[in-house]
Amino acid sequence: MQQPLNQTPEQIARDRIDQRLQAAGWTVQDKEALDFNAGLGVAVREYQTDIGPADYVLFVDRQAVGVVEAKPDAWGVRLTSVEEQSEGYANAKLKWVSNEEPLPFLYECTGQITRFTNARDPNPRSREVFTFHQPQTLKAWIQAPRSFRAGIAELPELNLDGLRDCQITAINNLEASLKADKPRALVQMATGSGKTFTAITQVYRLLKHAGARRILFLVDTKNLGEQAEQEFMAFLPNDDNRKFTELYNVQRLTSPSITNDSQVVISTIQRMYATLKGEELNDGADDENPAEQKWRRKEPLPVVYNPKLPPEYFDVVIIDECHRSIYNLWRQVIEYFDAYLIGLTATPDNRTYGFFQKNVVSEYTHEKAVADKVNVGNDVFLIDTAVTQKGGTLEARQLVQRREIKTRKKRWETQDEDQTYAGTQLDRSVVNPDQIRTVIRTFRDKWPEIFPGRKELPKTLIFAKTDSHADDIIQTVRQEFGEGNEFCRKITNGAKNPKSSLSAFRNEYYPRIAVTVDMIATGTDVKPLECLIFMRDVRSKNYFEQMKGRGTRVLDPDDLKKVTPSAKAKTHYVIVDAVGVTKSLKTASQPLDTKPSIPFKDLAMGLMMGDRSEETVSSLAARLSRLDNKLGAEDQEKITKEAGKPLTGIVRDLFDAIDPDKVEADAKAAGYPEPDDAAMQAARDERVKQAANIFTGSLINLMDKIRRDTEQTIDHDNLDKLLRAEWAGDVEENAKKIAQEFEDYLKENRDEIEALQVYFNTPARRSEVTFAMIKEVLRKLTEDRPRLAPLTVWRAYAHLDDYKGNSPAGDLTALVALIRRVTGLDEKLTRHSDRVRRNFQNWVLKRHSGAGEKFTEEQMGWLHMIRDHLATSFTIERDDLELAPFDTQGGLGQMYMLFGDGMEDVMTEMNEALSA
Known part of the structure; x- marks a missing residue:
C-alpha cells in the first residue's frame, strides 16, 4: 500500500502495525x-501506564494480556x-485496570518485522x-494451565x-533440544532405522504430556503422505493399548480444508502452500518427487497471511525427507509457522545442516545401522556395454525409426546426415533397443551367480530415466525372461494403479521386477527388495543415497519367504550398475540459480555484450525478479527513469525471450509453419537481443548498487568450524595472576x-x-572483588592444573572446590559434585562390607x-527433609x-x- 509522502517513519510503521493487527482479528482503537x-x-x-503511554495494549475479552512496542x-x-x-x-500498572500480574504477551514490531x-x-x-x-489464540493460552x-x-x-537404541537416543536428544527451546532440530537416521516411528513416538508424547494442540507432518509426495498416514494408523503406544488414531484425530490433507479437531495433519508441502493460498491444488502437483533439479529457474513461492491458517496454527512442524526441496521453492511455507521445526532425513548435506542451525540431535549413519543389524549392506555388480560407454553413430541415408515420446507413434524415414550420439543421450533423444536388451539379457544370465542357491529371481527394482525408457525396459524384461505381464510392472506416477502394483510388489510373489523413475526412488518401503538395477545415472549425492536406501531395509526371514520362498534370510542387497552410477562424480543438490x-x-554485462545462452537469460531474470519483489517505490522509480520501463517489464521480457511457446x-x-531447430534458434536469438537492448553500463551499475544496498546474503551452505577458543594475551600469566589474587583474598579473610x-x-x-555459610563467602567475595567470580577463578585453576573435566554447574559449588584447592585439601582441582559422588560410593561400599545391617533398595x-x-547444598539437616525433593516422597516422617x-x-x- 502506497504511504502518504508527508508521513514520518514512525507513523508509517504505526499504520502497518494497525493493518497487521486488524488482519489478525484485532480491533484497533x-x-x-x-x-x-x-x-x-x-x-x-x-x-x-504509570511509566508512560504504551504504544499498544492488547485486551482479550476485556482482560489486558499483552503490549506492543512499535518502532520504525x-x-x-x-x-x-x-x-x-x-x-x-x-x-507497569495500567490506568483503569487492576493488573496484579505482569502482562504475559510481549511484542516488538516495525510493521515489517x-x-x-x-x-509464561x-x-x-x-x-x-x-x-x-x-x-482467540491468546485467550486459549491465557486460560491454559x-x-x-x-x-x-x-x-x-x-x-x-x-x-x-538409535530411536531412544534420537527422542531423548530431541526432547533435550526442545527443553532448551532450540527452534530447529535435525534427526539424521539411516534409511530403514525407523525415522517415522521415532517421529510418531515424539508426536504422541508432545500431545499427551506437553499440551501440544496441533502438529503438522510435512512430506513432499502424495505417496509418502499415504505411507505416513498408514504408520500413524498402525502405531500402538507402549503405555496404552489403543492405537494412535483411536486417541487422536489424524487428517491427511486432500483439499484446502483442515478440520478444527485434527491434532495431526499430514500434508504434502505443495498442498500446504495451496491451503495457505486458499486454492485447490493442480491435479498431480503433489504426485511427483520434487527432486531439486526440477525446480531450477523457479522463484521461491510468496506466502501471505491467511486468517484461517494463522502462523500459530501448528505447535510443531515435522519435515520428512528434509534434505530435499525445502531450501529452494518451499522454504517460506515452512518458516511461515510459529512452530518448532524438526527435520527427518537419512542423507543431510551442508544446506540441511545450515537450515537446522547445526542442531543435529541424532547422527545414526548407514554404517552404524548395518553394525546394529538395523540395515543390511550392499555389494556392487557391474554391467558395462560399448554403447553405454561410447554411444554410437547413425549414418546418412540409413533407414531409421522415429518415435513420438508421448503417443509412442512410430514412423520410418531416411537419416539425412551422419549423427553421432553419446552414451548420455541414450533413452532421451536416442533409444538403442539392443543396449537395453544387452543389459537385461546379461542380468538374466548372471542373477543365479549373483544370488546363489535361489530358485526364483529376488525382488528387483530397476531405475529408469523416463516413463518412455521404463516402457522399453518392461517390454525387454518380459521378452528376455520369457514371462508374462505380471512378472514385470511399471510403478510410476503416470502408470495405471501404481498403489495396487506397489502393494503387490511388497506383499505378493508377483511382480518379481518393478521399473520406476522417481515414485519409489526415495522414502517408500519395499522391505523384500534385494536387488537394485541402475539404468540411469544420478549426479546428486543425496538422491543416490536415498535410492540405494530402498534396498537396505531389514526383514524377518519368515516374512521374506512369503514373497521369495527359496530365500533363507536377507543378509545384503546388490546394486547392479549398468551405467557407471557407482563411479560417476556426485554433487550436492543443485541450487536455484543455474549460474550461481x-x-x-x-x-548482466555478459548479456549486454552478446551472451545469448538460455542459462544466462534465465539466471539474470530470476535474480532481477527477486530484486523486484524487494524494492521500495524510490528505488523502483530510479530504475524506471534510467531504463525507460519498470523493472517488472524488464523481467517479463527476459522470461518471454526464452518461452518456447512465444519463440515458436x-x-x-x-x-515457418513447422519451424525446425534453426528457425526456432533464430527466433529465440531475436527475442533475447530485443530484451538485452535495454541494458546499458549505467543501468547495470545502478541495479547492482541498489541490490547491494538493499539486502544481505544469509549463507546457509558454508558451515563454520572452531579454530580457537581461549583467552587473549598470555594465558598462563593471566591464570597465575587470577589464582594468586584469589588465594591472597582467602588468606586475608x-x-x-x-x-x-x-x-x-x-x-x-x-x-x-x-x-x-558458603553463600556468605560468595556474597563477600562478589562485593569486595567482583573480578574474582568463582567460575572465572575456576578457569584459571583448570588451566594451571590441566583439568579436562566439565565446569561446575554454578558459583557456589565452584567456590567450595576452589577453597579446598587453596587450603590444600585437594592437590588438584576437583568438582564438588564429582567428589561427593565418589565419596558416597566409597561410603556405601564401606557400610555394606562391614558387619552392620545393609541398606534396603528403598533406603x-x-x-x-x-x-x-x-552435591549442591553441602550439608543435610532435619529441616531440609521438608523441602523438595524430599517432601514429595514423605519428608521427615x-x-x-x-x-x-x-x-x-x-x-x-x-x-x-561426603565432605571429606
Missing part, C-alpha cells in the same frame, strides 16, 4: 474511544534492544514471528519398551569469614559448614536423594520410617563422609 464490545480482541493505542523500519536490526521497554510496560515473547515460558525468549497472534514450552519442560522420562557462481554484474509463435510468424575459619584453621570440622533411594542434595532412630546418625555420617 484510540484510548479516547474505547469500546470493548467491538470484538474479542481490542488493541488500544497509547494506553496510559530502521529499528529492524535492533528490535531485540527494545525488549526491556516492552517488559517495562508489561510490568515482529518479535514475540511469552512470559520457563525461560522467556523472544523469537521472530510472521505476524501477531490472533485474539501452562504454556506449551512449560509443558515440554515437564515431559516425563521416556518409556523404552519397543524402541531401538557468476556475480550479478557479470551476468515468432518463428511461425516469420514464415580467613579469620573474618566463618566458613574460611573452619577450612583454614579446623578443616576436620568442615562437615559443619552450612549452605548459608538407597533416599540416600541417593541426600547425595544429590549434598518417611525418612524416620525407613531409618528409625538411626536417621540422625546416617545424616551425620553422610555430612562427614
